[in-house]
Amino acid sequence: MLRLLDIEYYKLIHNKASRVxxxxxxxxxxxxxxxxxxxxxxxxxxxxxxxxxxFNFPYIWHFNTFVAAQLKFFLLLVIVSMVANEYSNKTIxxxxxxxxxxxxxxxxxxYAVIALSLISTLFVFVVxxxxxxxxxxxxxxxxxxxxxxxxVAFFVKLLGxxxxxxxxxxxxxxxxxxxxxxxxLFSVEFISYLVVSGYNKGTDLADTIYQxxxxxxxxxxxxxxxxxLSAVKEVAAQVGEDLSYDYAVHWYEIxxxxxxxxxxxxxxxRLLKKRDL
Amino acid sequence: MESILTIKNxxxxxxxxxxxKDLSFTINKGNVYGLLGPNGSGKSTTLGVVLNVVNxxxxxxxxxxxxxxxxxxxxxxxxxxxxxxxxxxxxxxxNLKLVCKIKGVNYNKIDxxxxxxxxxxxxxSKFKTYSLGMKQRLAIASALLNDPEILxxxxxxxxxxxxxxxxxxxxxxxxxxxGTTILLASHLLDEVEKVCTHVVVLRKGVKLYSGRVxxxxxxxxxxxxxxxxxEELISFLKNNxxxxxxxxxxxxxxxxxxxxxxxxxxxKLLFDKGIILTHLVQRKESLEEQFLQLTDHNK
Numbered sequence: 001m002l003r004l005l006d007i008e009y010y011k012l013i014h015n016k017a018s019r020v021x022x023x024x025x026x027x028x029x030x031x032x033x034x035x036x037x038x039x040x041x042x043x044x045x046x047x048x049x050x051x052x053x054x055f056n057f058p059y060i061w062h063f064n065t066f067v068a069a070q071l072k073f074f075l076l077l078v079i080v081s082m083v084a085n086e087y088s089n090k091t092i093x094x095x096x097x098x099x100x101x102x103x104x105x106x107x108x109x110x111y112a113v114i115a116l117s118l119i120s121t122l123f124v125f126v127v128x129x130x131x132x133x134x135x136x137x138x139x140x141x142x143x144x145x146x147x148x149x150x151x152v153a154f155f156v157k158l159l160g161x162x163x164x165x166x167x168x169x170x171x172x173x174x175x176x177x178x179x180x181x182x183x184x185l186f187s188v189e190f191i192s193y194l195v196v197s198g199y200n201k202g203t204d205l206a207d208t209i210y211q212x213x214x215x216x217x218x219x220x221x222x223x224x225x226x227x228x229l230s231a232v233k234e235v236a237a238q239v240g241e242d243l244s245y246d247y248a249v250h251w252y253e254i255x256x257x258x259x260x261x262x263x264x265x266x267x268x269x270r271l272l273k274k275r276d277l
Numbered sequence: 278m279e280s281i282l283t284i285k286n287x288x289x290x291x292x293x294x295x296x297x298k299d300l301s302f303t304i305n306k307g308n309v310y311g312l313l314g315p316n317g318s319g320k321s322t323t324l325g326v327v328l329n330v331v332n333x334x335x336x337x338x339x340x341x342x343x344x345x346x347x348x349x350x351x352x353x354x355x356x357x358x359x360x361x362x363x364x365x366x367x368x369x370x371x372n373l374k375l376v377c378k379i380k381g382v383n384y385n386k387i388d389x390x391x392x393x394x395x396x397x398x399x400x401x402s403k404f405k406t407y408s409l410g411m412k413q414r415l416a417i418a419s420a421l422l423n424d425p426e427i428l429x430x431x432x433x434x435x436x437x438x439x440x441x442x443x444x445x446x447x448x449x450x451x452x453x454x455x456g457t458t459i460l461l462a463s464h465l466l467d468e469v470e471k472v473c474t475h476v477v478v479l480r481k482g483v484k485l486y487s488g489r490v491x492x493x494x495x496x497x498x499x500x501x502x503x504x505x506x507x508e509e510l511i512s513f514l515k516n517n518x519x520x521x522x523x524x525x526x527x528x529x530x531x532x533x534x535x536x537x538x539x540x541x542x543x544x545k546l547l548f549d550k551g552i553i554l555t556h557l558v559q560r561k562e563s564l565e566e567q568f569l570q571l572t573d574h575n576k
Contacts (some may be wrong), residue, residue, distance in 0.1 A: 007378050032564045043565045090362040097328045098419075099352035276291075277330040 001272045002250040003081040004108035005115060007100075007246060011082065012112065018078045022116075029123055033131050043130055053228060055135035058147035062225045062247070064128040065154035068120070072158055075116055076165045080178045083109060083169030093277045106269045110167055117158035121151055153249040160218050160257040160264075167264040170271050217256040223247040278555075279306040281427050281458055282344070287336035289322050289482075296322040298482040299336070303425065304460060309453050311469035311490070313568060314479035320462040321358060323479070324431050327441040328356055341426075353379045355420030356429035361412040365405035369396055369415050372404055373422060382423045390418040394448055410441030416515060417448055427458040434468060446471065470564035480572050493567050497534035500543065503556030510552055529556075 012018050035054070054063050086092040095105060134142065168178040193216065197206030210216040227236070228247055282304040282359040297319040304310055306449050312320050322426055325331030327338050338558045340350030363372045373387045391397045394414035399407070407415065413433060420428055430449065434442040446468065453472050463469050469476065470490070477487040486493055504510045507528060514532050522533040540559040547554060562570075 003378070004380070007375065010375055010378060011364065014364070014371055016366060089364060089366055090360070093330050094362040096348075096359065096378050097329050097351060097356045099348050099350075099354075100379050101329075101348035101380075104348070134509060176290070254550075274332070276325070276332055 001107075001111065003251070004104055005111045008082075008108045008112040009115075012078070015082075015085075018082065021074050021078045023122075025064060025071060025078075027122060028071050028074070029068055029120070030127055032064055032127060033126075035067075053137070054229065055131050056133070057132050057144045058135045059225070059228065060128050060136065061147045061150040062222070064124055064131070065150045066222050066225045068124045069154060069157055071137050071163055072120075075120070075158070076162065076182070077175070077179065079109075079113060079116070079162045079165040080169040081175040082112065083166055084173055084175040085179055087173040090277075096277070102272045103269065104271060106265065109268075110265050113159065113162040113166055117155050117162060120158055121155040124154060125151055132209045143223050149249045150222060153254065156257050156261075157218050157221045160261045163261040163264040164214060167268045168269075170268040182208065187216050188256075189213050211253070212256060214260050217253065217260065220253045221249060280341075281303065281306055282338065282340055282460075284323070284327065284338040285336055287323065287326060287338060288334045289331065290334045291321075294553075296482050297326070297479075300479070300482070300484050302477050302484065302487045304458065306426070306458055307456060308475050309459045309473045310461065311473035312460060312479065313464070313466065313469060313476055313564075315464055315572070317481075318479040319482035320464075320479060321431055324356070324358055324429060324460075326356065328354075330358075330430070334455045337366075337559075352423065353426045354429060355423060355425035355427070356431075357413075357416040357420050357433065358429070358431040358446060359435070361416035363404045363412070363415065366403065368401050368403055369407070369418075370400040372415065373419055377424055380423045386422050386424070390421045391415075393421065393451070394418045395444070403448065409443065410437050411443070413437060413445060414448070417445070421571040423454070425457070426450060427460060429460045429462075431462045433461070434463075461514060466563070466565040466568055476564075478568065478571055485571055490564065491561070493564075493571065497537050498532055498559060498561040499533040500540070501556065501558040502530045502532060502554055503528055503558065504552060504554045506552050510547070513547070513550060513552065 012022075053059065086095070092105065096102065100108075129144075133139065136144075138144075165178070165182065168181055169175070172178040172181055189210070193206055193210050193213075196209065200206055211220055223246070225247070280303050281311050282525070284303070287297055287300045290296065292432060295427070300323060312323070314320050317438050324333060326333045327340075327347075328543065331353060364375070367375070370387055372393065373391070374384055377387065388400070394417050396411060396414055396418060399411065404412070404415070417433070419429075420430075431446055433449070434445050434524065437445065438459050439455070449461070449472055461469060461473060471546060473490055475488065476490050476493060478485040478493075507530075510521065510530060511525070513524050514530070519534060519538050520532045521535045524531040540557060543559075544554065544557060
């Protein structure tokens, strides 16, 4: 396993484009902390985001993983290109001839996906911990380490998403087309979801079906955190809306995404095995 | 003799097209093999199958004694097929280091092999800046990294300029001289003729011949002769049962042998008859002539 990871790391680290994208990704991740500095002072209205409580433990885990997950697109480009480039440079052929098995080839890519997801998760953990320690109103250890399941959800979300990218890269062999396909698939799933839920107002039908589809299942892992803020709740209460919803991470949501991950990796392997290069 | 690669009844179909049909042959240690055939005869497909990049339709093959998985066997093989494929953004030596990682061999051979192919000075240039000849030489260096049991080369001089072709040939000869088993696929026959001891001839995916080069066509070669007593020589040759077909082109006489005869004995025989030669060359048919005969006969 270490050998495969080492091979993949070696391929990535010498590629300037990948290096730059990974760097941008981590810089953006650390920029989450800049949210803390958002302050408006318009006459009598004073607005300081950090004081709204978004950096309070344990809420910060939810908020930061949600925001950080939106940046995953940068790493998707790295994943897709690291697969598609093997085809366009025909190095996949050379790798196999040099004695890498097809299974090892897919595994080395999947290990890279796991490693990138894991590093992102650790990074978000550290950034959130630091931000929390600076701005949180609660600093008891028992509260700090509450709700850490959001980090697990974040990891699984990245894993599923990148495995999807890995599969599309293998299937389509061209980075740009693979990313475009992903956007098209996302649009199809999203628009059809709107249509289905539009025709079935008042029921849970759309959610019941779509929780099994790839993008919706990944989305479900970390629910939108905004409505949980006490400030937002107060405003909603004033206009008579009840925003209370189920924002917890459920085990079955994780299982569904892990199911997709396994399927994507398996299909990538099948594809490579059947293909004549 | 220790076998390195055994292929049995191998067949590969691409849809309707049968690229390789019921092919069987064995490669033994220490010989230099040529895999011959016109374009599209199934050479690259055959190599693709044994190198784990093309799936066979039926039949079987095994490396070495057959107790080793294909991908592990390939770690003991050095192969380049068609174009050299490397990471364009890495330098020559970085690319070779990656190959070392895959094959699980030590990095200390990198400089040595780069020196063999004459690329040591350019080892820190990016692969994408290399000329085609340099790319091909890097591919050979990469195939040599593990001191392979067998070196497989598919059209190694394709698309190169004359100097490039010459360099690659010299490298192949050096490697062959060290006793490395080589399988050289090519449609350039003089290339194969110069280095190979054995050949496998393919046409439209079917094996026409496999065996030693010199036994490919049972002939004893021919003499090319020139002499002042032209008519006398011709009548002598026509009356001698050792000779079959006799051709004349200008003052050059080509006499094909029916049975073995050394040039020494032949020269002495003529001298005794009072015929003095000004030109005497004993030759075998070139591989090209043999190959054309073989592929023509089987149309």
